[in-house]
Amino acid sequence: MAERLLYPLLFALILGQLQTNALASVSLDGKVVQGGLLAGQAPPGSEVTIDGEPIKVSADGRFLIAFGRDDTASRNLAVTLPDGDQWQRRLRPDEREFDIQHIDGLPDEQVTPPDDVLERIRNEAALARRARERSDERTEWVEGFNWPTIGRITGVYGSQRILNGNPRAPHWGIDIAAPTGTPVKAPAAGIVTLTHDMYFSGLTIFLDHGHGLISSFLHLSEILVEEGQRIEQGELIGKVGATGRATGPHLDWRISLGDVRVDPALLLDWDKNPHADSP
Structure with a gap:
């Protein structure tokens, strides 16, 4: 009886850890600032959208996001992983002063x-x-x-x-x-x-x-x-x-x-x- 209860629990723990690792594998490099460029890395096979619009993702899961000189609004970055899980982040560029x-x-x-x-x-x-x-x-x-x-x-x-x-x-x-x-x-x-x-x-x-x-x-x-x-x-x-x-x-x-x-x-x-x- 104890073994029958233990196996589902172990499976759930392992599955949860795999999902956490997959979500943690999404990374961003760069500055969220007016004029900034972010380079993203997601697991291969992921789909990426900004405010619901798809953006280009390479076969190895790399993508780019750019912020214009006058951008001030927050944007929603969503990454749908190959297993269907979703990673999301709100990106609001820091404002700069220009001459x-x-x-x-x-x-x-x-x-x-x-x-x-x-x-x-x-x-x-x-x-x-x-x-x-x-x-x-x-x-x-x-x-x-x-x-x-x-x-x-x-x-x-x-x-x-x-x-x-x-x-x-x-x-x-x-x-x-x-x-x-x-x-x-x-x-x-x-x-x-x-x-x-x-x-x-x-x-x-x-x-x-x-x-x-x-x-x-x-x-x-x-x-x-x-x-x-x-x-x-x-x-x-x-x-x-x-x-x-x-x-x-x-x-x-x-x-x-x-x-x-x-x-x-x-x-x-x-x-x-x-x-x-x-x-």
Whole structure:
């Protein structure tokens, strides 16, 4: 009689421990903050949703979540495990203060592009949108990000200028000042999805790290890669310049997940850039 009672109890304890271990195997790495990027790991075969909408999960259970500059609302992250159990967490990004500059009295030509380049700007914006639509299961962001070049930080994510009372788009990356011709290396492995000479950003490279996570490198003096090329972390891809609408040589490095712009500064080891102050 005692043995018949003991076996179901042991089975329930073992099953409970297995379920607890499975739930504990869901992990998040990164900062829940405006401009932040979270890398998640769940058991293979799990399904992941944000506010009920499914997001991409790789075969080994990895996924990404991004928070935009102005995100303030809580979001519900739900992971359905292969056995049907569910892991949930509410994610509310911490708010940040961004530098806002008001500049008045500028000539109109310095605020609004001339009519003869508006079609070019629209076409280039469409090229960038199409490049950001790619999303596959590669997870080359797993190894983390290195500095693409070393130098003084002259521009930060989220800052914004209001010119003659008209708000401009926020700055979406970090500006790293360096002499023209300074090497620019891939901060993480990826596939080149766009190389183009653009009106605003000059010589530009898009590097896709998988899951729709894309690095873009702006104002280059040279592009040393081709579209479709596979690039390893640390490989030379271009050189610092001042092409496009730039006031001096620097690299403007940006990262987006789909249409959400995230802050590259949050992904870096600041001790590895002796010319930069930690944010």
